Amino acid sequence: MWSHWLIASNLGVMFFFTIAVAPTIFKVLPTEWAGVYVRQFFPKYDLYLGVVAILAAVLSEDVQVQRLSISCSAVFLFLALLLTPRINLAKDQQRMQLFQCLHFLSVFINVLQMGVFSYVLTIPVVNT
Numbered sequence: 001m002w003s004h005w006l007i008a009s010n011l012g013v014m015f016f017f018t019i020a021v022a023p024t025i026f027k028v029l030p031t032e033w034a035g036v037y038v039r040q041f042f043p044k045y046d047l048y049l050g051v052v053a054i055l056a057a058v059l060s061e062d063v064q065v066q067r068l069s070i071s072c073s074a075v076f077l078f079l080a081l082l083l084t085p086r087i088n089l090a091k092d093q094q095r096m097q098l099f100q101c102l103h104f105l106s107v108f109i110n111v112l113q114m115g116v117f118s119y120v121l122t123i124p125v126v127n128t
Helices: 002-028 031-059 063-092 096-120
Strands: none
Touching (some): 002 031, 002 063, 002 096
């Protein structure tokens, strides 16, 4: 049951960021501040969600939940360590087409992970 609570918390964090935080950042903060904030935020966001997903896998007794949680955690690690730095580099080099493509990929992956977490929450909790 704890694994489902952890997955639900990850999903809540992701929804809150998507609905409330992301649309507000660039409207409220000056562009240069927003960029600095986002660069500091995303690696921590991805690592936090990845750690929570691993913890959910460890606490689950369901093999499917374990596999999906570990898979999502690996994707969060990929985002934090590989994709986000490449997005930042593309922006720094003013390669806007590459930046937009990589940014779209990160958003797409985020939505997919939200779908996976939503699916995991439909898996009945194993009571032993």
